[in-house]
Amino acid sequence: MQPLVSVLLPYRNAAETLDEALESVLSEREIDLEIIAVNDGSNDAGPVLVERRAAVDPRIVPISTAGVGIARALSQATAMSRGEFVARMDADDVSINERLQKQVAALSRDPHLGVVGARVEAFADGDLGEGMRRYVEWLNGIITPEDHVREIFVESPLCHPSVMMRRAALDTVGGFQETRWAEDYDLWLRMIGAGVRMAKIPEVGLRWRHRAGRATFTDPRYALARFIEAKGYYLAARLRREGKPVAVWGAGRTGRRVSAALRENGVSPGLFVDIDPRKIGRIAQGAPIVDPAGLERGQWTVVVAVGARGARSLIRGHLDGEGFVEGSDYICAS
Structure with a gap:
């Protein structure tokens, strides 16, 4: 049988x-x-x-x-x-x-x-x-x-x-x-x-x-580095299909590593978002770092890439509250 x-x-x-x-x-x-x-x-x-x-x-x-x-x-x-x-x-x-x-x-x-x-x-x-x-x-x-x-x-x-x-x-x-x-x-x-x-x-x-x-x-x-490579490879393919400019929420180590992985696969984020006043106004990987108030729905696909425990949930809450839709307006990548 x-x-x-x-x-x-x-x-x-x-x-x-x-x-x-x-x-x-x-x-x-x-x-x-x-x-x-x-x-x-x-x-x-x-x-x-x-x-x-x-x-x-x-x-x-x-x-x-x-x-x-x-x-x-x-x-x-x-x-x-x-x-x-x-x-x-x-x-x-x-x-x-x-x-x-x-x-x-x-x-x-x-x-x-x-x-x-x-x-x-x-x-x-x-x-x-x-x-x-x-x-x-x-x-x-x-x-x-x-x-x-x-x-x-x-x-x-x-x-x-x-x-x-x-x-x-x-x-x-x-x-x-x-x-x-x-x-x-x-x-x-x-x-x-x-x-x-x-x-x-x-x-x-x-x-x-x-x-x-x-x-x-x-x-x-x-290893963690290989997981980030995998995310960069497959997420970049998705972002290219969607066609909008990409912003990375997280100008710390995690965000920069995810951004670098995207760049290696042909997607160059044009903006970083962060709440740290010491980072806002600076440049990371050729892109400006801005306050979340600088985000406008529909202008960017936001890739959330933060390493601090609990931060992903807080960012989701903020974006949802501003009318952003997960999966189309933003994607969590850490």
Whole structure:
């Protein structure tokens, strides 16, 4: 029988947690699924564990690469998979609360949805860290398709191992691709650009493990500078299509870095906006820095790029109060 859901699970040297991850998916017996378990260059006991489990459970399909990296491993897994829906799972996480079944239901109810994620519970052996706690709180607050469109240039709005996608949506944007930045953020940016609708189930569906050595912390493609490059590349393409002059709200470090990334992709902001009286009246990257009172709706597309905690919310409130419309008059990019 052809599975409805194909779960792509790449792993490398994950023997310690792999069995728990597999079991958390296989325990969902209400849906027809397969797990494409990709050994991406392991030298521990993980491949033996997968082969042993596959021998007694045909839902597990083991494949191996020569250690090609996550994007290529996922591409190979996708090519081997057969399901109408393609889900993700990592070898050190735990799928909970019948996540897959609820995601299938969400995609079945709404044929316009292309991706359904889940809220996550992050955990670590030691301290999770304040930055990660704030990120998870933000991510878990993004539920509707409109939320995901609004927040796409702030940060990656989906936890990659928590998602399920229609195969057609994945194929529409060319699948997983190797890039200079994180493969998942690149995928979400391409999907949003292609009009693919994203949402989350409101329940926590994944226990998301963070530990030393995870790619999130060690792979240079996940560094802040690479995320800004990704934003600059895709946001510049959108701004060029819209055709209006661009102003950047934020003349500090974050705003200047986002502005530089836009310039590298052919969009040169003509104005900076800031509330700091020490900056107002100066020049940054060849553009004047002005008080917010200098903004007139319809004249500029405002890119909000500020690093101070809580500042994005305050700026949104100000712009909304002045009649600016998010998504057309302004876009938040940090």
